[in-house]
Amino acid sequence: MRRISHARKRRGVLAAGVIAITVLGTGVAQAQPTQQSGSAAAATNATATAGAAGAAGAAGTAGTAGTGASPRSAAAKIPDLVGQRVARVAKAAGAGHRLDAKQRKALSDGLLAVDTAGNLDLEIHAVGRVGGKERAELSRLGASVLNGSDQWVKPQRVKALPNAGIFRALVPYDKVIDVAALGWVAALRPTESSPPDAGSFLSEGVALHRADDTQALGHDGGGVSVGVISDGVSNLAASQALGDLPAGVTNLDTGSGDEGTAMLEIVHDLAPGADLFFHTTGGGVANHVAAQNDLAAAGVNILTEDIPFDSEPAFQKGLAAVNGEVLAASGIWVSSSAGNLNGTHAPRVAATGTGAGPDGAAPVGCAVAPTNTVAFNGADTTFDVNVNPGATVGATLQWSEPRAIFPTAGAGGFTNLDLYILNATAGNCLATSTATQGGGSGDTIEQASWTNGGATAVTVKLAVNVTGSTGAKATPLIDLRWRGAGAIDATGPGGSLNPDSNYTDLATSAAAVNGGANQDPATVGLEGFSGQGPVTLVSSTVCTTSYPCPASAPPGSNQSVAGGAGRTATAPTYAAADGVSVSGVGDFGAGNCPATAQGECRFFGTSAATPSAAGVAALVLDAAGGPGSLTPSALTSVLAANATDRGAPGIDNAFGAGVLDAYSAATARADLVVAKNCLPDGPAAAGTAYPCSITVTNNGPAIARAVTLTDTVSSSGTFQLSTTSIGCTAPAGDQSGAAVASCTLGDLESGEQVMVVIRERGNEAQDIADTAKASAGTVDPNLANNSASDTLHIVASADLSVDKSAPATATAGGQITWTTAVDNLGPSTATGVTVRDVLPAQVTVDSVSGTGGATCTAGVPGNAAQPTTCSFGNLAPGAGRTMTVVATIDPSYAGAMHNDTTVTATTADPDLADNTDTVTTQVGAQADLSVTSTDSPDPVLAGRPLTYTVKVANAGPSTAKGVKLVDELPGSVDFTSATITTGSGSCVLVTIPVDPPSKQVECELGTMAPGSGPTTVVIATKVQSGTPAGVIADHATVTATTADPVAANNTASASTTVGTAADLGLTLVADQDVYKPSSTIVYTATVGNAGPSDAQSPTVTVALPDIKQAVYVFDTANCTQAGQTLTCVRPTSLAAGSSWSFNVHLLVKGNKGVVATSAGVTSPTTDPNAANNNTSLSVKIGK
Structure with a gap:
């Protein structure tokens, strides 16, 4: 109610209040600061405000109701204005609970009432429903419950009342903290009793x-x-x-x-x-x-x-x-x-701090210093109002974060805002409300009041301070409204509507x-105080699961996030x-x-x-x-x-x-008639938006005002709606259950007709039922013809496509992978999806698999009647699956290889052109031939046999054709034979006419399958006896007409260590056994080499008889004499199996009797048998 120059009687109901007041010498009242230092308050914003702390002090230890709640958590449920009022009542009451009438009046104001027993009139908001148990707990604490939601009467017509729990109770001031400590209590609020929005005598209305x-x-x-x-x-x-x-x-x-x-x-x-x-x-x-x-x-x-x-x-x-x-x-x-x-409502602005105090000032006497105030009009960080003598200004600040009462009981804010009433210079705090909010805790409301106890009107300033933020993801909007003072600064009509009319x-x-x-509706003026919209329902920041919540947490955990876009209504x-x-x-x-x-x-x-x-x-x-x-x-x-x-x-x-x-509303009548036709009449393939034409006709007699059409579409499946008709809107995206397209058709003259088209699309088989209903702001005398219905019969349609991929080239004998991608281009779910892959005859299937739990079976390559298949079951629109076939190509095949794939389903396919795909792969041959060569024995003596074992293998993957082995023999061996012991082929010895000639064994091994063999060639040789000690090497090379991907293993060598050994034997004979005195003895020394190697420079040492009468004459071996020792050296090697003989002539004078001579043979070549290297001979001279 708005009172104009008339004092009316007020109801004797209890109301809520905020702040302790004292009278200064000027007659202007000022709030008492809280009992803590400003610096501490600024740092901590108090423990649920100083007023709440005062309440805790007045009440003693919290948690007496057995809830286990801490005093701090209980204090957080108490508004600052209630906490401050508790402290004031405690001071006034002293040790008792009685207040006189003057005290009661001084302690009550338009925001909070106190009775003479020191009880505060409070509303107790619960986190859920309440009943007898909660009432009993309040009674045990001395609270008198006046009414509660547990006694609400549910009207028969109402399905369900709001799910809320609330009591109104008179709570003893020293039990307020204990009531707040009850576990089921979400928040305490002053009982609000704002004045209503105010026929002998006849209303001009x-x-x-x-x-x-x-x-x-x-x-x-x-x-x-x-x-x-x-x-x-x-x-x-x-x-x-x-x-x-x-x-x-x-x-x-x-x-x-x-x-x-x-x-x-x-x-x-x-x-x-x-x-x-x-x-x-x-x-x-x-x-x-x-x-x-x-x-x-x-x-x-x-x-x-x-x-x-x-x-x-x-x-x-x-x-x-x-x-x-x-x-x-x-x-x-x-x-x-x-x-x-509307005239006492500040502009709704974002709660953005300016980093400055109110109007740049640093007021004193504030519970928390305002150093980050919000600007309302331009850069103005206060809102000036005028308070008449004896009047009380009561301000209420809220912001767009969850409240701690219904509908989010137990929740709270993330941005910590505080409310201030300042004097005209902003130098002093007259009243404050500085409760704490943050992390999804603390009610997002602050209320403060101040009474002008002076004799003249004064200007005071309202200010909002951004004291802090914990977990806020967006800046909230603020709503500041007040009663009991006139606005000086520019007000903001937006959102000035009563909150209870949201x-x-x-x-x-x-x-x-x-x-x-x-009384002219076309010109009558709107009252300046009349509340205005819009209604804005929004929470800038919320907790994802429960309150309170951290600012950040692992994904899926409870944390603060930005709220949704909200809702705005005119x-x-x-x-x-x-x-x-x-x-x-x-x-x-x-x-x-x-x-x-x-x-x-x-x-x-x-x-x-x-x-x-x-x-x-x-x-x-x-x-x-x-x-x-x-x-x-x-x-x-x-x-x-x-x-x-x-x-x-x-x-x-x-x-x-x-x-x-x-x-106009009572008399106008317009009979609206609705007709509807959805095409086609028969089955409609899924995926197409089909038109439903709706005709609305006004059969009069009056103009049909503000005609609206609602088209309610329902189905058991998912569907989409669209429209391009003027004035019509349809919900975007997929719809399920029921959805409504609406049309605003304006006014229809009598006889006028309008047609709109709502298009309906279903992607799955379903019946889409459609009922259009017209209504108007004009009363319709015949509602039976205001609606019409039709049904679309949607049949499923799924456009399947396959895309097959394979390498452009492959190797015979190797693996090849075919990948078939199956996609459902929609619009419907494809049922019974099966891919059939006719593999070429030249492969053997190694594996077949499909994604999405497919069931796959290998078929017979080359047989179209027995393809390789994968059954994928149902495939949603937009979904895809993959079939993978791995096969091994016939190693002997070369040429083009084709693979054909087809996809089918039990759902109708509107486009079969993309249901098949063919890929061609060009198959070439590659055979990885390898050769190894081993020798035996090793080491070997010159003159002995030496065998080379050469093995040729094909690691594939393809069959090797025209395989040829060439083994280059060492020049110091003589070829004996070449025998193929495993595999097949033929070998010949080829002498290369070079100087000196070289010899190689060439073997034609023909065709070799991969993995077969190996083909083994044994080449028998003999090391030439004259081969000096050292290393000789055999070199083998394999080639083929088939490409070989690895050339490094196509050659092999066998190196053999050659040693030498020559078994020399020496014999010494004379031409006679008995000689006449003074005769010449002719010795014949014979050196034989039993091998196996040639003996290098054999040396024979002859020990001549040690007698003066024996005179060396000559020899036939160019021997040298040194004393009685004759050394005879063969200038060349003595081949194995050959011998060397020479004569030594010795004259023996006189008649000496028996003459003895010895000899020995040596050579640089090792002699395995030294026993036959020395000999001696005795002859007789004379009788």
Whole structure:
């Protein structure tokens, strides 16, 4: 309610408050600073604020209820304003719990009330539902529960009430911390009891909304029940006595005050035949919801209420708003006041700190120094307001992070914001609220108040400080609103709507136009205080799983992340009259109240607009056929479509749809007819968007206003919708279950027809059922023809394709891999997918496999009737599988090799051209031939046999053709034979006519299969006896007409160590046995070489007889004499098997008798048998 120059009676309900106040010498009140140093507070932002710490001190040790909660965690649930108030009550009460009337009054204000027993009026928000157990725990702590969600009455029409737990209780100041410590408690909040958004005497809204013209047609709201929620109907009987209200008002709970009486009068003026019901709000959200549900249970069709809750979530749909939506969804048309705070609402800006104090100042007396304030208008970091003498300014700050109450009970914020009320110079803190938020903990609301105790109006400044941030992923928006002070700086209308009217679905809200001053809907002015939209539901940062949460964690773990885009809705819904005449019973109203004449007492505020709207709604519902003839949504559509558009064209955030017009809404009738045809009539292949043509015809007689068409499409499968028709939208992407395309067709003249096309596509076999329904803001007298249905019969279609790959070339005998990629190009799932691969006859299958759990079977290469197959089962659209075949190529094959693949499925394929693929591979031959050569024996003596074993192998992969072995023999061996002991072929000895001639064995080995053999050639030789000691080498080389990929192993050598040994034997004979005296003895020395090697330079030493009479004459071997030793050297080697003989002539004089001579032979060549190297001979001279 907005009061204009009139002091009215206030309800005696408890409210919430914030700050300790003392009176300074100037008469201006200032908040007491908290009992900790500013530097410590600045560093830590306090332990759940100093006020909460004070509460803990006043209450003693927390956790007495046995919850195990720590004092710190309990303190975090207590708002700063409650904590500060606890400390003040504790100081005032001393050792007791009693306050006198003066103390109670000083400790209570418009935000928080305290009774004379030192109890604080609080709402206790739970993390879940509450019941008897929780009530008992509160009682044990001395709290008096006034009401709770456990006692809400669920109306029969309502499927389910909001899943919330809340109590309103009077809590002893020294038990506040213990209540907060209960494990089921999410947060404590002051019980909010803000003033409502405020017929002898007739409301001027009757004329503005043309209710009189409607009543003249016989429509007076008869049969419609209207329920009103406000402060009270204390003087209901007085109004009834004046004739402003009928006798039959159903009063469920009287309450206190007469704003409810005035609202009932407005409804009755507009809809005099409607049944009227009333229920007081009772104070607090829990009572308010209970009142809504009680009226719903009593059977009201229309519900209007005017109670604002500034501390309900500003960026979420709180308990009051959700319950309003629930009732609207249950068939009750709900209208709430948009609120009167448009003139006391700061611009919504991002909570970005400027790094500076308020207006650049460094105020003193602050619990936490504000050094990072937010700018509201340009660079202005404070918002100036004017506070009259004796007035209290109460400010509420919220920001777009989760609240700790419903709908996110137990959650909290990430950005730590603090609220300040400063003096005119920003040099002193008058009041603060500095609770802690961060990491998804701490309620995202701060409230502070200050009372001007002086005799003159003063300017104070509101400031918001960004004190810190823990885990915030985006900068939140702030919402700052206040009561009790006028704005000096530029306000911000956006989002000034009451938070409890954050409706986005079926419930409605009313803006206020001054119907008392102007009854022309085309020109009547919007009240400057009227709350405006949009409704913005958004959380800038959230926890992924639970609260609180760390700023970062491993993927899948609980952590803070940026919130979604949220939702924005235009609000209010419409505009209705305020400033209208009321009786003013109970001194309620502005002007001369109670009134004695029309217009003396008026009712201002959106509190008057919402019952005006309810009266119009009752008339229109009556005209449409009474309760049940229009759903709440349809009734709103009729009202909005027939409203007089104001402000920006179309629906806007100030007037909504415009000023309500009861007469147009009640009288206009337009019979809409819908026809529908989906093509084709028969089966439709999946993957195509098929047209469903919808024709809407207005058969009149009136213009059909704001015609909308909803096309509800449903199927058991997934489908897509699209449209290019003007005014139509369809949801993007895949849809399942049901989806709705909608069209805004505007106004249709009588007889006018419009056609739209909604295209429907299904990628799988399914029946897509389609029902189109038209509605309008004009009442339709025949709803039976407003809808039409048709069905598309989608049959599956899957375009399979194969893409086969293989190497361009391959080697005979090697492996080849064929890879077949199968893709489902859609649109449907392909069932029974099978790939058949006809392999060429020249391969042997090694393996066949398929991805995705395929079942594969090797077929018979070259046999088209027995292909190699892989069965893949079902293949989703866009999915692919791979078949891999590994085979070995016939090693003897060469040439082109073809492979053909085909894919099939049991699902129809619209394009068979890509179901087959062929690849060709050119097969060549490669044979890795290798040769090895070994010798035996090694070492070998010259003159002895030497055997070479040469082996030729084919490692493949291909068959080697024209294989030839050439073995180059050492020049010092003589060829004996060449024999092929394994394998086949023929060998010959070839002498190469060079100087000296060389010899090689050439073997034609023909064709060798890979892995066969090896072919072994044994070459027998004999080392020439004259071969000197050393090393001789045999060289083998293999070649073929088939390419050999590895040339390094095509040659081999065998090196043999050759030794020498010559067995020399010496014989010495004389030409006679007996000689005459003085005869010449002729000795014959013979050296024989038994081999096996030639003996180098044999040397024979002859020991001549050692007698003077023996005279050496000569020899035939060019011997040399040294004394009696004769040394005879053969100048050349003595070949094995040969001998060397020479004569020695010796003259013996006289008659000497027996003459003995000895000799020995040696050679540089090793002699294996020295026993025969020496000999001796005796002859006789004379008798």
